[in-house]
Amino acid sequence: MRRLLNKIRKNSRSQEDGIFFEKISKILGFQPKELKYYQKAFTHRSANKVDENGNPFNYERLEFLGDAMLGSVIAAHLYNEVPSGDEGYLTKMRSKIVSREHLNELGRDFNLLQFVDSKVNSSQFGENIHGNLFEAFIGAIYLDKGFSYCEKFIQNKIIKQYVDIAKLEGKVISYKSLIIEWCQKEKTPFAFDFIEDNGQEGQKYFSVKLSIDNKIIAKARATSKKKAEEKVAQRAYFVFQEKITKK
Template sequence: MRIIKKIFKNSRSPEDGIFFDKLEKILGFKPNNLEHYKKAFTHRSMNKVDEEGNTVNYERLEFLGDAMLGSVIAAHLFNKVPRGDEGYLTKMRSKIVSREHLNELGKDFNLIQFVESKVSPKHFGENVHGNIFEAFIGAIYLDKGFSYCEKFIHKKIIKPYVDIDRLEGKVISYKSLLIEWCQKEKKSFHYEVYDDNGTGNLKHFGVKLHIDGKVVAKARATSKKKAEEIASKRGYFVFQSQIDMK
């Protein structure tokens, strides 16, 4: 058996050998099929297709990984918080698998180092880190099955990153929080795009947040959604004492 493993290891290309070793350190076990992981790190800009003409990139694996993360974390919360109702459990799961948190995980695992792309990494959006992380989870499932995937999520994600008490106070959307508060307090609000310049990846949006007819915060970002979230966070801190009392 040792001889067979040695021959298999020596049959890999030098590049695959380096890839295998780096993956093993992250995974905590030996991967079986490197092709699943290569696909998880293939950007759509590569325009790859398989022998049957199917598109080869990380997007389908991203879908699979999202489902795996959601199910394993849902089961963990169900067992960990027996008094939590459906609304509480749903909110907590959303915090754990939020785009912000997944981006942090992708960065912590430094998965961007493996990405094969014709686009320069400096032009990637922030969410690429989370997208690749989800694809990585999907690749683990295809490579080793549910049991290994579940163990990886528990060992590498839930145990070091999921703190129920800390997450209870974590805000995942300042915009949602602020809108909910304005509606409860019967305050008028709206977001105004006051600046829209640049093209393509360099395009920026300026947004003003109005509450009761006054501008309480401004923000600029590469999308209106991001600018509104940043402005909402700044607006939250303006009214924090009032909001936190509710």
């Protein structure tokens, strides 16, 4: 009976691996050599898995590796495509391409969440899970096929389809940073002032007001200080947009 159960489990696992192999191959545009790297790229910490040596594993180490691969390939692309760009320009453009918002968009477009092995319901994941999985996926490609394949994938699947330098030049990735840089450039005092706001929703909120030159310019509230700062800075940006964007 035990042999029969083990055989059923093995066949079931082989079938799952076959389906996973087909889906991953379709996204990659080539067949992976080592499926284990891609399985690891979608293993959430909550799965509590360990390798053959007893070391716990999940996608987080691959996420680190994928981030490095993306950064290097995109840096080289920008260096070659924009010969007039100085270090500051190239750094800003790379930041826009690998911003959390953009990586989340890529993860969603590739529908990587479907592969996650987790004991946590997907509804409990934060928005950044999409970008984290995408970086881990890139790390898996590097380990499986090497740098040249990884570079080719990033060029064909990401840069050619998602990177428009002209559009990215005008894209704002942080309104807070933009407002702070502008105020410092104009030597104008500014301040983000917070109050904890429990409201009527039963959830803690943060209310913030942004003062520029000792005048309250905008107010906002959100579930975290970071989100509230970004929201209030965006509102302030639209108040001063003409002055900020003036050449």
